Amino acid sequence: MTETKVTAQTIRAMKVRGEKIAALTAYDFPMARLLDEAGIPLILVGDSLGMVVLGYPDTTQVTLAEMEHHVRAAARAKPRALLVADLPYRSYESVESAVANARRLAAAGAEAVKAEGGRAISGQVRAIVESGIPFMGHLGMLPQHVLEEGGYRVKGKNHPEQEALLADAEALAAAGAFALVLELVTPPVARELTQRISIPTIGIGAGPDCDGQILVTPDLLGMLPWYSLKHVKPKLNAAEQMRAVVKDWKKGVESQKPLKG
Numbered sequence: 139m140t141e142t143k144v145t146a147q148t149i150r151a152m153k154v155r156g157e158k159i160a161a162l163t164a165y166d167f168p169m170a171r172l173l174d175e176a177g178i179p180l181i182l183v184g185d186s187l188g189m190v191v192l193g194y195p196d197t198t199q200v201t202l203a204e205m206e207h208h209v210r211a212a213a214r215a216k217p218r219a220l221l222v223a224d225l226p227y228r229s230y231e232s233v234e235s236a237v238a239n240a241r242r243l244a245a246a247g248a249e250a251v252k253a254e255g256g257r258a259i260s261g262q263v264r265a266i267v268e269s270g271i272p273f274m275g276h277l278g279m280l281p282q283h284v285l286e287e288g289g290y291r292v293k294g295k296n297h298p299e300q301e302a303l304l305a306d307a308e309a310l311a312a313a314g315a316f317a318l319v320l321e322l323v324t325p326p327v328a329r330e331l332t333q334r335i336s337i338p339t340i341g342i343g344a345g346p347d348c349d350g351q352i353l354v355t356p357d358l359l360g361m362l363p364w365y366s367l368k369h370v371k372p373k374l375n376a377a378e379q380m381r382a383v384v385k386d387w388k389k390g391v392e393s394q395k396p397l398k399g
């Protein structure tokens with residue numbers, strides 16, 4: 139990876155060159171800066187923001203104003219990485235709202251936007267791309283649909299789902315998406331999609347055979363000890379370390395002798 143600014147074209151070219159794409163999420167200035175300094179080429183201000191930062195039960199309560207606020211913070215890191223932002227729930231139901239809201243995220247500092255869905259949003263994708271904003275797709279388990287679907291379920295387990303995933307991936311590529319997140323897609327289906335479409339696939343819980351991988355950074359760092367996920371083994375126990383440091387500091391403060399008056 140060179141030191142030059144990463145663009146959507148750079149990410150596409152990584153697939154052509156056979157270079158794996160390691161992407162992570164960030165929601166603020168220090169996290170974006172640290173990931174960038176570690177050489178991550180694609181940083182996503184995901185609407186996972188809702189759960190991992192704002193304390194919502196899922197992503198459906200995240201607003202565009204909240205996304206703009208956090209995109210601005212991450213963009214202040216001026217990353218070399220491509221900074222992608224999620225269009226939140228119901229912010230891209232029509233072509234007009236999709237373009238207007240993608241422009242708002244771009245004005246906040248996003249260099250590309252992501253939204254969930256395939257053929258159902260291909261008109262919106264085409265219009266966003268035509269407006270000059272690069273677009274990244276998201277297929278498989280769609281967190282913004284958790285309430286309709288009644289939970290988070292692996293996708294691609296049967297033939298109709300496999301056919302739908304392929305048709306959706308092809309529709310997104312044809313509409314101009316530069317890359318595609320595959321979330322909780324069965325590994326053989328993720329592998330087949332990766333071989334069949336020209337744009338990079340970036341997997342999360344979709345097996346090793348995607349063009350890249352993405353994780354929610356607090357999950358990777360073990361910052362959220364209140365739940366565990368099958369597809370992520372934290373590489374750090376940040377929550378435990380933080381508790382220990384805070385307890386130790388508190389003890390130090392409490393053991394200081396009071397000033398005698």
Ligand code: KIV
Pocket residue numbers: 163182183184185186187224276319321342352353354
């Ligand atoms: O919101 C998010 O963090 C995401 C990733 C899980 C890909 O969409």
